[in-house]
Amino acid sequence: MDSERKRRTGRGGRAAGLVAAALAGVTAAAGATPAVAAEEAPGAPGISAAWTTGAKNGVGTSATTDSKVWHTLGQGVLNEVYYPQLDVPNVQDMQYVVSDGEGFTELERDATEQRVELPDSRSLRYRQINTDEDGRYRITKTYVTDPQRSVLMVRTRFEVLRGGPLQLYALYNPSLNGSGTGDTGATSEGTLVASDGEVASALAASSGFSAATSGYSGTSSDGYQDLAEDDRLDAEYNRAADPGNLVQTARIPVDDDTEFTLALGFGADRAAARSAAESSLNSGYAAKRDEYDSGWHDYLSSLREPPESVTSRGLTTQYNVAAMTLKSQEDKTRRGAFVASTSIPWGEAKNADDCCTPGYHLVWSRDLYHTATAALALGDRDAANRALDYLLDVQWNEDGSFPQNTWLDGEPHWQSLQLDEVAYPIVLAHELGRTGDAEWAKLKKSADFIVDNGPSTPQERWEEEGGYSPSTIAAEIAGLVTAADMARQHGDEQAAQRYLDTADEWQRKVEDWTFTTSGPHGDGEYYQRVDDDGNPNNGHELCLNNGGGCHDERAIVDAGFLELVRLGVKPADAPSVRGSLAEMDAQLRVRTPNGPGWYRYNHDGYGEGAGGEPYTGEGVGRLWPLLTGERGEYELAAGGSAGTHLETMARMANEGYLIPEQVWDRESGNGFAFGEGTGSATPLAWSMSQFVRLARNMDAGENVETPDVVAERYAR
Template structure:
């Protein structure tokens, strides 16, 4: 009788515990989960160590950590990582939605970004500081969680990996107090310096998703030890916190889960102070190794903008393929881009044109070693045996978009001349490219905006400058016959450029002006040009951009040439907008590459917005014409277009605030655009120098004189 009563009591206890405790299952259900995506291209912070051994990059946006790149700068592995806050019974907040965000550099001379997120209901504050371990592939997040009123509160980490460029191929598990995940040859591990009190793995948008569980129940009521089927993995962990708790998260990467876990653990064992100190010292040493900021940025805000730009450019160089600087550590409008087709949508690829812009900025700051690495990369990875270069590539040289742009064949030659590369091996590459230009130009399959072919003022300027530079290098390598051929071709094209692209019958002014592009070199025939991205079809005489300024910047024409000054007036009245930060220009009129009319992300059709890099180009033109005050104003405008983290974007909003955007500030395209950061640096140095430092003197002496 007593034994029977004991068994009944035991059964009741088991039943009560089963009801009270979270359910646990070995494997999470719901695979593969909903479709994955990336995040907005508008980053307001990024970082990596200056060391080559730590092959990891972090990016920030909207108050949280988003794309993390490993082991190369063209391989995103994370959608996002943020916190969730709950009282356990009445509410659960998602950090990026329920807080106001501040972002700043915690150290003015390193890419140590800090995010301060304060709950809109006033109940808590989360302060996060980011570095990467210079000795390992680990992102460290120093976190302070403060309950401001109404505690106690519970804190959870919500992590969505997208390993190996894919959002749908991840599996994950709980292992030795860490959350680990893998996809092919890439793995990661998430650990905390104070441990986790609960952990779970699941699939996004399903019942096993920790976000769904917390939102519905304000606690983790279902925990799963593993998610073994490939899918859109979501991992969630509770961090044991009080009313004011400081701890460190480590997100480590490796070729296996064990390697990643070891990496994260080693970084935590070294401690935040040691790792952060080493990280910051590396950046301090780098800034100490280059030229000090020029006088044009004496204002403290501009000084900080300049230093941030210098560091940001360096951060875009890969650590395996040295000299390969990606265009941006971002996916433009990534929140509307499928996470399994990142490589087409993202800017984490190498364009020879963007690489040239960054390399010339490196020369400007006194880091010619970096510029030489860039040229070496172009010669060894992107250069083709016929002398051409692809439109863009992954870091290993695999083409992405697949077209060809003649300015990108030209810029490596100009860079080689600027670096004085006269060695026979370099000249062999230069000669093949000069021959390619001579026999395939001046028309181009695509101009610099990558959307139309024909005769482009900006492309022709680059081709002419490249041929003159190639001739100078040919003479240095005792190849006078080639030098003579390149000069004769360059002179012929320089004498004809206006016949090809300067219309005298366009409707935009009562005088002539340069077109954006002409299909056949007859600028008065009124042919139609198709505008990509839903921009329609227009008379080519009525579509203009400021690309003709390359004729002056590269020394092909005098800055005061009447055709240039007349064209400046046309673009100002057609594609200039005065923002609260100053004058900024569209790429060209009728552009379709930007958010939709209603402000939705660009997914193929939209409305082109304003590009701060064009303000920088106008600033260089002002320097060339002796208008230093105007050039300084354009530098200030570029700086004003940057976000709170000091990153100059690809595009800024073009009208009074609407659709969640701020007039003159970043859209969802890409921030930073490394080209824009480089343009800011080069303009600052040119203003102080009193001349455009990038203009090849050998070209200007031939066509402008002096």
Template structure:
């Protein structure tokens, strides 16, 4: 709609609405704000296309209670995605402040300030953002907690004018309810900004109240941001945006030169429930909520094993890693730990529909990594919940597992990876789950492996099929563990079948995946994957992420280290050592924080050369988890792994979150050499690898290695 025809509602009417006198307040149902004046509707629906935010989070949090089904993430100095009522349902693109003098300038908090991030309490996931204007005119300090009693996030905010006279402060809220940036409607009701989309509703409120508030559609004349940008004030006030679209809600907060207040963002099944939750949390007060929130996390850490001696000087990193793992578990589908509370390169991902899963989905592989880390830190109950989820939600009737799923078990990407079929059996063995019900699940998976292995439709990088050293390691270990559990259940015939298959595959690992005619310096060496079990035939391997097509003998990764970690090969194996030398020459980078490795050479899964987001092609960057995996190899050989633990810690950001990928060259394009990119920070697998390596260093052995496998092949 043209700017000149924008509907304008008088500030007097808005004030009456805040006092409860607007017709919008007289809704008798559970969905506040439906009975609205016809002239109060915002124009411009549905607005422009929506997107998510970068995967580079600097902090995250949730209460330890089951009653508070809300998870927050922060980055770029602002609030990023917020999840409710499950960890796979994002509801917010971003929430941030806007500063103006009302006449000459308007600044967006994300872009106009320098950002500092602090962990408020080393034993709680409580974060603080300190944003100072690049102009030096103001500072915004924000402290985040969630209410343990309800689905509310509270942001304690201090706004300070540092120079140049009085300023005005606005909050800009871009909801993307029910995992979609489109389909939202909103209204101003009783001094709160409420919104809804299907089964999810939100309410935004401030302890000070709002001086004015409006609802509009992103990128149009009704968008509060556009109004502030053009006019340095809310020049059009709209009580409601009643047509579904890309909703933006904006409100002015009364401030002076040094003002502290609390912002509440709450969620519920409808607008009334969300508004009541926001008000209840504000009434309780930030200090009381903060105290309860911190106590929950402190009590959780106290229930774990003491931090190992290996993390001397890195105790906070260890604690944050342990808490981050817990924070990735859903509270409805218990045991469902998502891979990351992020959408990698989300700023380039369209959010108009609800199909985006990002990394807030469940992979059996990542769940295994987290489960073994939970065992290592003393939370066996969490690991058992994870196994129960695998057995009862993800496992298919034929014993297989999908590539990944939403929390209810619905497949997301739909492929099959045989290491993921094997890992639950290994986790079950590590947990001592030998009961008949568990064995029925394990037997089904082992039978599936026998019938469909050893070649896998996809290996652990989810791109290529064939004979993969890392997948073979998991398959062999899974079958040995299944055999042992079968024997304990008196099923000798199945035990013998599983063990005989494992033995045959173990004896052929080199024949299938060790090339003796490769072009890289150092024959023989393990290839990343071979299509047909003949690693010397030079077939083409086309990399699915834009990395091009190459002779399969020229593509290497360090996945063969799984053969050591899972006990399938001796730590001193000469072919492993020779292959490591090839890998170090091909894909190792010495960063300012220590040695890291690429997934494999020619990887295209990462930022473009100019630092732009990955959109199907790019350049793979470094993964800190490989520093951890190398450390486990060193432990298996009786050598020190402390430098690799330090490297992982060094890759973490100010919020102690370890990334999926780290920048692989001198600082450029806003990225720091050895620090996280826009992929996924944190990756729960990275946090799990850190704590498991730390415990293994102090134990003098890899605590994850199944002894029943190592006893058969590695000793």
């Protein structure tokens, strides 16, 4: 909710005709005073808008491509909803307000103890159960999207546990078309409708509404502010015609135990959105729930059986949710465009007034590579092929490069260059056997681009520093060796030799460029995170982003050198690799109650502030579960066991089985639990991909995504 609303919490029918009749004739809950009707809401544009925390504990969408709506859940409520593409958020949040009409009014998000359930372990159907801290009521909400329409359906049970009667209100805070201050709204045939440009929404209820109003957030026309003032909805505004931070409120007729369904429909205009919502309500929640579940059942049945590494450890649900979540991160119009996450990290601290707030609903070729290799591990080869199609048809540049990241239509967002992101599409194409003329015409340019511009990269995989990076060089070498194999398939021996000569030289020199023998940690001999000029012993100053400070570059380490092993560039027992583990662990490893976690690098500033406040440019980097998975892959390559690493990743997932980008790195406090997710991106597709891939690799006894041609040349 908006910041002003946060401070004001608590004080001590299906068809259009039926809904309209309910609005006109259903009396309010017992004790409610009828509101005064008015046409135009005052107060435009309202207060500034924001998004919500990136810590989602549920995500959902149908397994079909007809329903172009995705929803996320967190803090006991519905928050960002994406439509018609995965890079367009449209909802800040939607939740219930409960009042007795005379003594208290409270938001369910702030006044309840909350838990999340997955009623069907083979479906992305989540249930939120919110129980009033004072024991007065319980709200149970189960979410599905209509597989045939862009409609979210929320089956709700409202129970009065003591006292009563109580009043229930739906509080809907749209931020349509990617921004929070351009919305207008109205009541139309018993439905609350809103629009901004080419996106419109409609909120309807199977029970009808006994009152409905549209107003501007934080002003007198805001339905929640009205309720918080005297526990009554005193005014109803039929429309809010001036663009602003719209908020819509509706009273739902309830008794001591009431069930009903909310339908939140989307369309290109208000009429289309209202028609979609009404059609879904007419079909009935139960039918849509069964259809929704069936789609996910069929998808999981199309995959390989879960590996023994998960079934033997009781992690089958975690594995299935990872598989479904990865599928849910693919757009349904731009096929193959898998976003990094349906979240906006620390979104509650990010202004949403104007379009378009940068979250993780973008496509990085590196993250897409990880999703695609996880899809291959799952047995979803079609998804991996769609990902490569997207890379080559949408993101590929004429010079062979790939952008740092893009919106779904291919428009670059952040403007830097990361050479590992140029290499990974080559590696993926080779793994898929996509080496035909059309693919090679583009990937040859990508390989040439790497030769001409590497090995030093403008940014390494953490997107903050340039120079000689072990992880980037590993990807570059793998890209060149797989490109050489493709070149030979096309009879281009000259190109093949050029790529191999370059890869061989870089493989020989990666230690010269990035392995210090005079560092301040341990025995002084280990891989650095990145070196500015390829001289790892000159002690140049490295100034870290995000308030991390300036340090001797020899003092900054990360786990990126393990990519040399995963991609087959170095054997697991290479002295430089084994000799770097102790320093990396000493600086980066934290033993949490859930198992070992690792920082990205020491002095990282990308995370919550020291007091747990949302990251706004400077903070304290926390632990990344995907790095636990990467360490597990190294242990496999070294002939060891990765069971602890797989189990740790599973324990770091939240109650909705979603694995976060970051987990809290110290004793519980500031609203966070040691070893559990923060306000960063949850779920992170890379984290979910790493879990899936590690599980499959454990059964195989090796890292199956390691390119054979690279490993045979160097590691074996």
